[in-house]
Amino acid sequence: MNPLRVTVIGAGVSGLAAAHRLLELSKEKDIHLELNILDAGSKPGGTLSTVEKNGFVMEEGPDCFITEKPAGLELCKKLGLDDQLIKTNQTLKQSFILKNNRLHPIPEGFYLLAPSRVWPLMTTSLLSPLGKLRAAFEPFIRRRRDPQDESVGAFVRRRMGKEVLDGLAQPLIGGVFNADPDDLSLSACMPRFKEMEMKYGSLLKAMAARKLKSQAQVSGARYSLFVSFKKGMQTLGEKLASQIPMESMWLQSHVDSLNPTDKGTWEVSANGRTQETDAVILAIQPVKIHSLIGHLDPEWSKLLLGIPAHDSATLNLGFRRVDVNHPLDGFGFVVPSKEKKLVVGCTFASQKFEGRAPEGNVLLRAFLGQEGVDLFKAQGESSLVEKVLEELKPILNLRDRPLVHHLASYASSMSYFRPGHLSQALRLEQKASEIKGLYLAGNGLRGVGIPDCIAAGQNAAEKIFQNLLKKEIAQ
Numbered sequence: 422m423n424p425l426r427v428t429v430i431g432a433g434v435s436g437l438a439a440a441h442r443l444l445e446l447s448k449e450k451d452i453h454l455e456l457n458i459l460d461a462g463s464k465p466g467g468t469l470s471t472v473e474k475n476g477f478v479m480e481e482g483p484d485c486f487i488t489e490k491p492a493g494l495e496l497c498k499k500l501g502l503d504d505q506l507i508k509t510n511q512t513l514k515q516s517f518i519l520k521n522n523r524l525h526p527i528p529e530g531f532y533l534l535a536p537s538r539v540w541p542l543m544t545t546s547l548l549s550p551l552g553k554l555r556a557a558f559e560p561f562i563r564r565r566r567d568p569q570d571e572s573v574g575a576f577v578r579r580r581m582g583k584e585v586l587d588g589l590a591q592p593l594i595g596g597v598f599n600a601d602p603d604d605l606s607l608s609a610c611m612p613r614f615k616e617m618e619m620k621y622g623s624l625l626k627a628m629a630a631r632k633l634k635s636q637a638q639v640s641g642a643r644y645s646l647f648v649s650f651k652k653g654m655q656t657l658g659e660k661l662a663s664q665i666p667m668e669s670m671w672l673q674s675h676v677d678s679l680n681p682t683d684k685g686t687w688e689v690s691a692n693g694r695t696q697e698t699d700a701v702i703l704a705i706q707p708v709k710i711h712s713l714i715g716h717l718d719p720e721w722s723k724l725l726l727g728i729p730a731h732d733s734a735t736l737n738l739g740f741r742r743v744d745v746n747h748p749l750d751g752f753g754f755v756v757p758s759k760e761k762k763l764v765v766g767c768t769f770a771s772q773k774f775e776g777r778a779p780e781g782n783v784l785l786r787a788f789l790g791q792e793g794v795d796l797f798k799a800q801g802e803s804s805l806v807e808k809v810l811e812e813l814k815p816i817l818n819l820r821d822r823p824l825v826h827h828l829a830s831y832a833s834s835m836s837y838f839r840p841g842h843l844s845q846a847l848r849l850e851q852k853a854s855e856i857k858g859l860y861l862a863g864n865g866l867r868g869v870g871i872p873d874c875i876a877a878g879q880n881a882a883e884k885i886f887q888n889l890l891k892k893e894i895a896q
């Protein structure tokens with residue numbers, strides 16, 4: 422039997438998880454696999470990237486992943502990375518929201534869009550008396566039965582009122598999806614909240630029930646909701662890459678064309694070299710897939726461009742502890758867009774996870790959206806750093822400049838899901854399944870979180886073997 426030739430485009434966590442699963446399956450099924458994984462960058466892992474400077478352990482991209490979705494933890498266990506996992510600081514559980522250059526605690530029990538407790542919401546300094554009254558009225562708002570998707574913004578405005586959206590939900594969601602809630606699909610980004618409305622008719626009632634249930638379920642050893650690695654998130658990318666034979670990994674190989682052949686195979690070109698392959702896994706964002714296969718037909722083009730992605734950047738800042746005159750008594754803060762800042766959020770990185778800053782120092786990490794990246798492109802790194810420091814100075818009472826800083830920026834790396842996304846993603850998957858040897862993974866279809874990307878990569882690998890099996894049965 423000829424070897425099965427598979428090419429994975431993109432060696433971020435999606436592509437690496439796909440490659441890892443392909444290797445597992447080829448071993449399990451005793452099928453000779455000829456694997457190539459191509460990435461434009463100089464190291465595997467994509468946005469999973471950690472840099473160490475002067476003893477500060479700085480995350481360029483994600484700083485943790487959620488344990489509620491099983492794919493992340495399961496893969497770590499399989500890779501023997503359990504003992505490298507660290508949980509968030511269990512003594513500091515609060516985070517803040519910026520309002521008029523002051524940090525206000527997020528009301529206890531408020532989770533992304535809704536509160537599980539009424540009293541903290543009624544006593545918060547983030548809402549006016551009228552805003553609180555409107556939020557308290559939530560259980561009396563009739564459920565929406567229209568099956569059409571709705572934006573996250575419209576949902577929160579409808580159920581909790583405009584003040585909760587602008588002052589609480591928008592900055593919290595913006596910090597996760599790097600997008601405007603009015604341009605985000607409720608069904609794709611926050612399906613649980615839609616289910617809560619359908620089941621309980623009220624988010625307040627649903628969140629209270631959920632809280633009771635989770636209290637009843639707490640028993641034995643549990644992972645914290647978010648985890649990272651002792652040496653940073655790059656650990657996961659490095660470990661996955663170490664499982665892939667060296668001859669299969671092609672770095673600094675930007676794929677610039679991908680074309681089907683008359684034989685039902687694909688031709689992949691990078692660095693002036695063309696390879697023929699039986700199957701391709703596209704583990705990159707839809708906007709980047711568009712530049713490779715958008716020309717194949719107008720529907721591909723429309724569907725792929727319908728899942729946009731914003732640029733983002735992170736600026737790590739290492740300070741002497743005495744130069745930050747703030748208790749830093751939480752994991753960080755998020756910034757509502759009405760505050761008109763470049764900084765979308767700021768993590769107190771060395772408070773959130775142990776081992777991120779040397780003794781006597783602290784590490785802060787500012788998260789920047791499209792506006793920050795635009796300023797960086799127009800005026801350069803030093804202008805951006807100065808502007809961020811100017812914004813942070815009055816908020817955190819900075820007394821001096823940082824000892825070190827490190828900027829990382831990513832072009833179109835955060836896909837986001839517009840209203841109607843699920844049917845669009847389904848159609849994309851259907852279309853791919855009709856084309857021999859074409860498989861989609863990456864953060865543009867089912868979720869942007871690391872466990873979602875791992876699951877998407879593994880799923881693409883499994884589909885290849887399922888199709889191979891179907892072909893064998895048919896022969």
Ligand SMILES: Cc1cc2nc3c(=O)[nH]c(=O)nc-3n(C[C@H](O)[C@H](O)[C@H](O)COP(=O)(O)OP(=O)(O)OC[C@H]3O[C@@H](n4cnc5c(N)ncnc54)[C@H](O)[C@@H]3O)c2cc1C
Nearest residue numbers: 431433434435460461467468482483484676864869870871
């Ligand atoms: C700043 C930031 C913070 C985040 N924080 C979190 C977090 O805390 N927790 C969480 O769960 N998620 C977080 N996310 C989201 C999550 O990190 C990403 O969705 C996920 O890592 C994407 O993985 P990926 O492999 O799909 O894509 P990527 O990591 O973007 O990897 C894609 C790879 O493809 C390569 N590539 C692109 N085009 C080509 C081409 N034509 N040819 C060859 N190679 C190509 C790129 O070089 C890249 O290495 C964050 C994302 C960012 C940007």
